[in-house]
Amino acid sequence: MAIIKKTYKDQVIDHVYELLLTGELSPGQQLKESLLAAQMGISRAPIREAMKELIMNGLVDYRPQVGNFIPVLSPKEIIDSYTTRGVLEGYAVMESCGNFSAAEFDTLFRLTEEMENHALALNQKLVVEVGGQFHDLLISRCNNLQVIEYTNRLSLKLHILFYKYWATLYDAREIGRRHRLIAEAVYAQEPLRIEQVIREHYRQSGSLIAELRQGA
Amino acid sequence: MAIIKKTYKDQVIDHVYELLLTGELSPGQQLKESLLAAQMGISRAPIREAMKELIMNGLVDYRPQVGNFIPVLSPKEIIDSYTTRGVLEGYAVMESCGNFSAAEFDTLFRLTEEMENHALALNQKLVVEVGGQFHDLLISRCNNLQVIEYTNRLSLKLHILFYKYWATLYDAREIGRRHRLIAEAVYAQEPLRIEQVIREHYRQSGSLIAELRQGA
DNA sequence: CCGCTCAGAGATGTCGACAATCGGCAGATG
DNA sequence: CATCTGCCGATTGTCGACATCTCTGAGCGG
Numbered sequence: 001m002a003i004i005k006k007t008y009k010d011q012v013i014d015h016v017y018e019l020l021l022t023g024e025l026s027p028g029q030q031l032k033e034s035l036l037a038a039q040m041g042i043s044r045a046p047i048r049e050a051m052k053e054l055i056m057n058g059l060v061d062y063r064p065q066v067g068n069f070i071p072v073l074s075p076k077e078i079i080d081s082y083t084t085r086g087v088l089e090g091y092a093v094m095e096s097c098g099n100f101s102a103a104e105f106d107t108l109f110r111l112t113e114e115m116e117n118h119a120l121a122l123n124q125k126l127v128v129e130v131g132g133q134f135h136d137l138l139i140s141r142c143n144n145l146q147v148i149e150y151t152n153r154l155s156l157k158l159h160i161l162f163y164k165y166w167a168t169l170y171d172a173r174e175i176g177r178r179h180r181l182i183a184e185a186v187y188a189q190e191p192l193r194i195e196q197v198i199r200e201h202y203r204q205s206g207s208l209i210a211e212l213r214q215g216a
Numbered sequence: 217m218a219i220i221k222k223t224y225k226d227q228v229i230d231h232v233y234e235l236l237l238t239g240e241l242s243p244g245q246q247l248k249e250s251l252l253a254a255q256m257g258i259s260r261a262p263i264r265e266a267m268k269e270l271i272m273n274g275l276v277d278y279r280p281q282v283g284n285f286i287p288v289l290s291p292k293e294i295i296d297s298y299t300t301r302g303v304l305e306g307y308a309v310m311e312s313c314g315n316f317s318a319a320e321f322d323t324l325f326r327l328t329e330e331m332e333n334h335a336l337a338l339n340q341k342l343v344v345e346v347g348g349q350f351h352d353l354l355i356s357r358c359n360n361l362q363v364i365e366y367t368n369r370l371s372l373k374l375h376i377l378f379y380k381y382w383a384t385l386y387d388a389r390e391i392g393r394r395h396r397l398i399a400e401a402v403y404a405q406e407p408l409r410i411e412q413v414i415r416e417h418y419r420q421s422g423s424l425i426a427e428l429r430q431g432a
Numbered sequence: 433c434c435g436c437t438c439a440g441a442g443a444t445g446t447c448g449a450c451a452a453t454c455g456g457c458a459g460a461t462g
Numbered sequence: 463c464a465t466c467t468g469c470c471g472a473t474t475g476t477c478g479a480c481a482t483c484t485c486t487g488a489g490c491g492g
Contacts (some may be wrong), residue, residue, distance in 0.1 A: 007280065007475070043477045048444090052268035064223065065444060065483050077361065079456070084362040091303045145293065146300040150366055223445070248473070259447045264474090281453050281474060 008042050012050035020059070020070070020160050027072040029030065031060060058157040068171070073161070075210035081158060082206025083199070088151040089135070090198035092142035094191045099141035107137060108183040116176030124167030127175065132159075134179060138186070165209045224258050228266035236275070236286070236376050247276060247284040253269060262269065274373040280400070282310065289377070291426035297374060298422025304350070304367040306414035308358035310407045315357035324399040332392030340383035347382070348375075350395060354402070381425045 015036075019025040031051070033044045040047075051068050054060040056079075061071045073081070075176040100108075111134045135155070142148055170178065178201055185193045227250070231252075235241040249260045256263075267284050270276040274297075277287045289297070316324075327350045334342040351371070358364055386394065394417055401409045 009475085030443090033444075044444090045478095049264075049268070049475085052265070052272070056268070056272035066485085067443060080360040080362045084366065085358060087303065087307045087363065144296040144299060146296040146370075150300065154362075184413065212465050225445085246473090250473075260474090261448095265445085282455085283473065394433050 008046035009049040012036070012040065012047055013053055016050065016054060017160055021163055025070050027070045029070045031068040031070065059152050059160055075214055077212055078210040079203070079206040079212065081154060082202045082209070085154045085158060086202030088147055088154065088197040089139060089202070090195040092139045092144065092151055093186060093198060094146045095144065096142040097186050097189045097191065097194055100186065104137065106189050108134065108186065111137070112176060112179040115179060116172050119172035119175045128163070128166050145178045162209050165212050168212070169205060169208050200203065224262035225265040228252070228256065228263055229269055232266065232270060233376055237379055241286050243286050243288040243351040243355050245286045247286065273369050275376055291430055294426040294429065295419070295422040297370060298418045298425070301367065301370045301374060301416030302415040304363055304370065305418070307358065308355045308363045308367055309402060309414060310410045311360065312357040313402050313405045313407065313410055316402065318338060320353065321403050324350065327353070328392060328395040331395060332388050335388035335391045344379070344382050371390065378425050381428050384428070385421060385424050
């Protein structure tokens with residue numbers, strides 16, 4: 001078993017993730033170091049450490065001498081972030097599409113079906129979870145660690161900030177159709193098509209989320 | 217005039233950049249907080265703040281409970297980093313190639329010639345500087361801030377870590393040829409060709425630097 | 433009524449000291 | 463001689479207090 005060391009800083013990060021996912025923190029809100037420190041019963045030092053990491057991942061906006069804020073992303077910024085993820089993930093998969101085994105191709109298609117089924121059953125939590133597995137598998141064969149690092153950073157940021165919108169983005173059929181498109185392109189091992197379809201997927205998802213967020 | 221306030225943290229960052237560029241810090245070496253604090257006459261707190269930012273930009277490797285180290289990049293990691301920059305920059309330019317003015321196209325070709333001339337005159341410092349202007353101009357028309365942010369981060373990291381290799385990467389003719397290829401692709405406004413040529417440029421540059429570093 | 437000044441509150445920035453943890457070395461043990 | 467164990471020095475992790483900066487709004491003058 002892998003033992004994991006949890007420094008205070010890491011616990012703070014997890015705590016803020018929770019606050020964001022549960023909606024206790026809203027965009028634009030300030031994250032006050034003293035308040036967080038008091039709530040968690042620790043000093044401000046590890047809070048500040050955690051803030052730096054959150055800033056690095058784009059989950060917190062930092063204004064010098066003023067404070068840390070939950071970012072308020074404009075529609076364009078949302079689309080840009082998703083588009084960028086599409087660029088990175090598209091490249092990662094394109095570059096590594098020859099590394100997949102037959103079993104992994106099968107898994108891709110199986111996950112697609114699972115997602116569609118969970119969506120039909122309106123089990124949105126499982127849709128998101130399986131969706132995560134799908135994309136994790138997609139980039140798992142890429143050995144360009146730099147690309148993977150940036151991809152994962154963006155992925156985390158978008159997951160935390162827009163988790164709640166995922167469930168209602170597409171209906172069940174559309175979810176299946178979209179991911180089948182990706183899986184088929186990867187299976188066909190056509191680099192250009194892979195990049196194109198993944199980029200398009202994220203660009204459209206970003207646009208939809210931007211609209212949803214606008215309406216809300 | 218824009219007034220800029222230099223917090224200690226920012227000064228520490230600049231200081232470490234200097235140490236890296238002048239070679240006073242070598243890959244693998246540890247950056248001890250106490251030592252840096254003593255040398256700069258400040259406490260460890262702003263040092264730690266600066267470390268976080270350096271870590272975020274990939275200029276420092278962080279090992280929990282152990283310390284901060286100048287990264288030792290393997291040849292593959294060097295190539296991966298340059299490849300990733302090519303992917304990001306390629307997309308940025310491809311996506312914004314329609315936004316350039318006629319004057320900016322002219323500038324691109326002019327900078328290319330300047331680089332070649334400086335290279336012929338063996339003025340390597342100016343080659344690097346004009347090269348920076350060339351690439352800054354290339355991505356200046358991109359309005360996807362997320363892509364620009366990642367591109368600039370990677371750009372900074374590679375600049376600081378491999379500045380000293382740039383000068384001897386290519387001979388003068390090759391520098392001219394390579395950048396003319398890029399400028400022409402942008403001028404032609406052919407998206408696919410732009411991405412392809414920029415990716416290839418960085419992939420090859422990364423490979424060469426990896427070899428040079430190996431030999432040294 | 434509008435705009436400026438400036439003091440106060442509250443936030444971040446910095447400090448020096450203490451605690452927790454890691455890596456290596458000496459010595460014990462088989 | 464090889465290996466394990468426990469200690470030791472050094473470095474990072476955390477703390478509470480103080481310094482400095484920003485924002486706000488009350489008061490004043492035009």
